[in-house]
Amino acid sequence: MEKLRLLSQYLNKKFGFRTPEVTTILRLAAMQATLGILFVLWRPDMWPAFVVLCLAGFIGTFIILGFRPLKRVLTVRVDEKSFAPTLQIANETLPFLRRGLNKETAQKTAEIIQKISDVAAVAITDREKVLAFLGTGCENHPVGGSIVTQATREVIATGELKVVQHKGEFNCPVKDCDCPLESAVIAPLICRGKVMGTVKLYQTHKGQIPGSVVKLAVGVAQLLGVQMELAELDHQAQLATKAELDALQAQINPHFLFNTLNTISMFTRTNPETARRLLIRLASFFRHSLKRHGRFITLQEELEYIHTYLVLEKARFREKLRVLRNIDKSLLHYRIPVLTVQPLVENAVRHGITPKEGPGTVQISAQLRGDEIEIAITDDGVGIQPDIMPRIFEPGFGSGSGVGLSNVNERLKMLFGEDHGLHIESEPGYGTTVWLRVPLMLHDDDD
Numbered sequence: 366m367e368k369l370r371l372l373s374q375y376l377n378k379k380f381g382f383r384t385p386e387v388t389t390i391l392r393l394a395a396m397q398a399t400l401g402i403l404f405v406l407w408r409p410d411m412w413p414a415f416v417v418l419c420l421a422g423f424i425g426t427f428i429i430l431g432f433r434p435l436k437r438v439l440t441v442r443v444d445e446k447s448f449a450p451t452l453q454i455a456n457e458t459l460p461f462l463r464r465g466l467n468k469e470t471a472q473k474t475a476e477i478i479q480k481i482s483d484v485a486a487v488a489i490t491d492r493e494k495v496l497a498f499l500g501t502g503c504e505n506h507p508v509g510g511s512i513v514t515q516a517t518r519e520v521i522a523t524g525e526l527k528v529v530q531h532k533g534e535f536n537c538p539v540k541d542c543d544c545p546l547e548s549a550v551i552a553p554l555i556c557r558g559k560v561m562g563t564v565k566l567y568q569t570h571k572g573q574i575p576g577s578v579v580k581l582a583v584g585v586a587q588l589l590g591v592q593m594e595l596a597e598l599d600h601q602a603q604l605a606t607k608a609e610l611d612a613l614q615a616q617i618n619p620h621f622l623f624n625t626l627n628t629i630s631m632f633t634r635t636n637p638e639t640a641r642r643l644l645i646r647l648a649s650f651f652r653h654s655l656k657r658h659g660r661f662i663t664l665q666e667e668l669e670y671i672h673t674y675l676v677l678e679k680a681r682f683r684e685k686l687r688v689l690r691n692i693d694k695s696l697l698h699y700r701i702p703v704l705t706v707q708p709l710v711e712n713a714v715r716h717g718i719t720p721k722e723g724p725g726t727v728q729i730s731a732q733l734r735g736d737e738i739e740i741a742i743t744d745d746g747v748g749i750q751p752d753i754m755p756r757i758f759e760p761g762f763g764s765g766s767g768v769g770l771s772n773v774n775e776r777l778k779m780l781f782g783e784d785h786g787l788h789i790e791s792e793p794g795y796g797t798t799v800w801l802r803v804p805l806m807l808h809d810d811d812d
Contacts, residue, residue: 466554466561466593468508471496474589478566482581486546486567492521492560501569502546505539513537517563520551524560526583527551531571547571550579552586556593564589628681639680646676660780661806664731664738665697671707671729678714686718689728696731696738700806702780708773709742709787709799717746717797734802741800749791757789770799777801 471489475497479487486500490512498506512518515536520527529535529549537544546567554562564586566578625647632640650673668690679686710727718725730741749757758771774787781804791797 466491466496468496472499472508475499478564478585482566482578484566484578485569486565488565488567489554489562490517490521490565491562496562500567502544502567505542505544513539516549517551517565520553520563521560524553524555526553526579528574528579530573545569548574550574550582552582554586554593555590561590561593625677625681628677632680643677643680646673649673650677660703661700662703663697664692664699664701667701667703667706668692668697668729668731671710674707674711675714675727682714682718685724686714687724687726689726691728691730691732693732696733698807699738699803701738701740701803702776705773705777705801705803706740706742708770712770712799713742713744713746713797717744717748719746721746737802737804739800739802741798743796743798745796748793748795748797749789750793754789754791758787773801777803 466489475487475489476499478484479499484500486498486502488495488499488506489497493511495506495508495510495512498508512521515538516527516529516534527550529551532544532547535546535549547569548571549565549567552564553560554564564582566582568574568578625643629640629643629647632643650670675686675688679688706729710729713727718727725744725746728741728743730739730743732739758774770787770789778786781802785802787799787801789797789799
């Protein structure tokens with residue numbers, strides 16, 4: 366038996382042949398014997414030939430079974446040591462991560478992870494900067510600083526988990542610091558299929574990271590990714606609701622309404638026919654805004670709406686306001702998001718031309734650029750001061766104009782991606798240009 370065992374090991378190592386289990390061999394032998402008895406009873410004169418065939422079949426089947434592919438069964442063991450902290454972390458971080466990933470929410474999340482888990486340090490990053498770092502060695506990893514280790518950049522680039530077992534694997538370019546961190550698990554934070562950052566759990570000793578810490582890092586990263594997706598869905602729902610409410614409120618902007626009614630009142634004394642036409646325009650303006658449904662309208666509808674708005678504004682500003690249009694008429698039947706262009710025109714009039722001494726011009730342009738419509742609103746007004754420009758897209762910043770720049774910007778990015786937000790160029794004293802790109806669309810889901 367010992368010789369057979371050694372022979373079996375040799376065949377397995379040399380040729381990949383694995384001796385079938387004893388029960389398999391016995392079943393095979395029993396089946397061959399049964400077939401042999403039945404055949405001999407049927408044709409006694411041919412039993413020698415059948416015995417040879419049975420032996421050949423037995424040997425062939427034995428060899429086939431020996432070279433069969435090994436079926437591997439992977440068993441994932443979810444142990445309480447890593448599972449329970451993950452659930453606790455998920456429960457406690459949910460209120461923070463639902464507000465999105467930033468320095469404040471990352472700091473709170475890192476505090477919760479460090480409190481619950483048994484690790485030396487915790488770090489959370491976005492794609493470029495360290496958002497939070499707590500624990501041993503924090504003085505070497507300042508919050509707000511750029512990501513320096515190549516290991517973290519590799520995880521962001523590939524979206525794959527990385528386990529660092531000794532300091533050299535961090536590939537940190539900073540050589541003049543005595544960092545106590547020796548090993549880590551770096552897990553990607555993935556939201557809607559895109560790597561948004563990383564979660565890093567550190568230890569102060571080199572060598573293999575315990576499986577419970579690896580599982581914890583993976584579980585925490587996945588849960589935080591889900592929470593970030595929930596935050597994004599919340600944000601989109603809030604934007605959609607806010608856009609609908611602001612769309613109505615923007616059209617009944619008290620300043621615009623007050624100024625227009627003042628203008629009409631003036632014309633009732635000097636030119637009643639003009640006052641009548643302006644009242645019709647004002648009614649059309651409100652009616653047009655109230656009848657809108659869905660998220661998209663045609664470019665032609667938006668331009669008609671803008672024309673009504675500008676007729677009312679020109680009645681007030683007269684020669685001070687000049688409007689130029691450069692519209693590719695072949696694009697008029699394509700669809701764009703509701704209240705995308707009108708707020709930009711209103712912004713140009715209110716904040717560009719109104720404060721300017723002397724007359725001013727607003728130009729509206731819509732041209733085909735590849736498979737997209739490029740829309741630009743240009744004014745030669747007072748421009749935007751450099752210290753204001755960085756805050757121009759902050760929600761609620763400035764006096765606003767209805768849906769406002771921030772809302773238009775966020776809705777465009779939500780609908781078409783991060784690279785489809787508003788673009789602004791401005792020079793104080795010379796004017797401002799705001800432009801956007803919209804993919805060519807003939808229909809939308811709301812129709």
